[in-house]
Amino acid sequence: MKINPKTHDKFFNILKAVVVPRPIAFISTQSTKGVLNLAPFSFFNGVCYEPPIVSVAISRFAGSKPKDSLVNIEETGEFVINLVSQDIAQAMNKTAAEFPSSINEFEIAGLTTAPSDIVMAPRVAESPASLECKLKQVVAINEGTPKECGLVIAEVVYCHINDELFDGRHVDIKGLNVIGRLGGHSYCAVDNEFEMILPVYKPE
Numbered sequence: 544m545k546i547n548p549k550t551h552d553k554f555f556n557i558l559k560a561v562v563v564p565r566p567i568a569f570i571s572t573q574s575t576k577g578v579l580n581l582a583p584f585s586f587f588n589g590v591c592y593e594p595p596i597v598s599v600a601i602s603r604f605a606g607s608k609p610k611d612s613l614v615n616i617e618e619t620g621e622f623v624i625n626l627v628s629q630d631i632a633q634a635m636n637k638t639a640a641e642f643p644s645s646i647n648e649f650e651i652a653g654l655t656t657a658p659s660d661i662v663m664a665p666r667v668a669e670s671p672a673s674l675e676c677k678l679k680q681v682v683a684i685n686e687g688t689p690k691e692c693g694l695v696i697a698e699v700v701y702c703h704i705n706d707e708l709f710d711g712r713h714v715d716i717k718g719l720n721v722i723g724r725l726g727g728h729s730y731c732a733v734d735n736e737f738e739m740i741l742p743v744y745k746p747e
């Protein structure tokens with residue numbers, strides 16, 4: 544089957560089903576009025592190591608309402624990416640509804656705030672690891688249209704990992720117990736890890 548994204552009416556669903564599994568950035572922000580916000584985003588990835596840069600693509604609008612996460616990130620220049628373990632998967636999902644910007648999704652999800660070290664927005668205490676981020680740039684895609692999307696590029700300025708999941712050198716990846724986003728309504732667990740050693744090219 545060959546598919547042209549320009550002529551398929553729901554290519555978005557196909558893209559979400561083939562770019563898998565996706566990590567989930569469970570983003571906590573604080574508005575300029577002091578309201579806390581929490582929402583998940585899976586168009587998320589690492590960009591480079593030094594300095595540590597990550598990217599998250601956030602649609603500007605949910606219907607006609609601006610997404611609070613993008614507004615808060617642009618207005619404050621700060622946010623926290625919290626990892627989503629299986630334990631908080633249901634709570635994460637609750638925060639994805641389109642709540643008014645006056646609503647604190649920590650309360651909706653029954654999650655606890657933990658203070659961050661550098662940024663104002665708190666972390667999710669129940670998350671196994673969190674990355675405090677400072678905004679570098681928002682690249683506007685489809686600018687000025689209802690389909691506008693902000694590609695948020697940010698530097699990780701502080702990292703928190705649960706003590707029992709880090710020995711000072713290695714992260715216990717299985718212990719993080721994170722979930723990944725698949726297509727449709729599906730998610731996956733990280734429970735089938737295997738290793739491959741990076742090959743070294745040796746000229747004859």
Ligand SMILES: Cc1cc2nc3c(=O)[nH]c(=O)nc-3n(C[C@H](O)[C@H](O)[C@H](O)COP(=O)(O)O)c2cc1C
Pocket residue numbers: 567580581582583584585586587600601602603605609610611612613636638639640641642724
């Ligand atoms: C697992 C998951 C992943 C999501 N990924 C994205 C994403 O990458 N980009 C996006 O714009 N919305 C994404 N959403 C939808 C947002 O979470 C949703 O629009 C949310 O209401 C935004 O909240 P906010 O207005 O508080 O920022 C995702 C939802 C779920 C459940």
